[in-house]
Amino acid sequence: MIFIRFLYNKKTVDEAVELMEISLSTGHRWLDEWNEGGYENLYPKYKNGGRKAKLTEEEFKKLDEIMINESFLSTRKI
Template identity: 35%
Template sequence: MKGDIVGIQNREELPKRLRTETDERVRTRLIFLNAMGNHDISYEKASDICGLSLSTGYVWIRKWNAEGYEGLKDKETRTGRPPRLNDENMSKLEEILKSKAYWTTKEVIMEIKAHFDVDLSEDQTIKILRNKFQMLFSKPYPMDYRKPANAEALLDNQLDLVLFLLKEKGIKEEEIAIGFIDEARP
C-alpha cells in the first residue's frame, strides 16, 4: 500500500545469489536489494547508485518478497505492441529497397504505404533503415540532367579521335598529355 515501509525478506540469500549471478539485469536488481538489505544504504541512495526510479525499486522489493529470486528474472514473453511490419513484410521491404541504388526517406515511406498499407513516421522509417537494414544516410551524388545517357562512350570516342589526330600530325604517344577543362566555369 502507498505510504507503507517495505522491508526486504530473506536478506541472507542475497549475497549468495549475487556471487553466482551471470545475468546483468538480475545482477543489478540483486545489487540494489543487497545494498538496502545488508549494508543499510537508504532506499533513495541505493536507487540513485543503481540508476533507477524510486517506483522501480519498490517493484523489485515487492517481487523479491513475494516470489524470491524467480521474481527478479525477466519473463520469457514480454507483451507489447506488435510491430506494424512483421518479419515477412520486412523481408519484402528489403527486396524492394535492393531494386534501386539509393532512396530518400520519403520514397521509402511511400513504398511502405503502397505495398503494405502502413503509415510510418519519418523517424520510425529512419530507425528501420538504420537498425534493421544497416542502411546509411548520405547525400546522393548530384546527377546533371544535361548529361547524355551514353556520356562514357562519347568521351571514349572523343579521346580516340584526338589521339588519332595527334598521331597523324607526327606527335609521338609519349609526348602527348591530355587534360580536361571545365567549360561551364570561367
C-alpha cells in the same frame, strides 16, 4: 541483486536507487518482486521471449563473475 544487496546492507530504497541510477518506482517494483518470490521472482516475465540478448553465453558468465566479486557496480560501470 545488487539493489537488494544494498538494502540488506542497510541502505534505504532512496539511497539504493540513487546508487543504481534507476527510478524510485523501479526500485520499489524490484523490492516488491523480491518480497513476493525472492531471487527467482526477479527474472523478467517475457510473454514473447523478449528481445534477443546482445551478450553471448560466455559474456553472461563473465558478467556474473564480475557482479559476484565486485562490491559496488553501477549500471553505467557494467
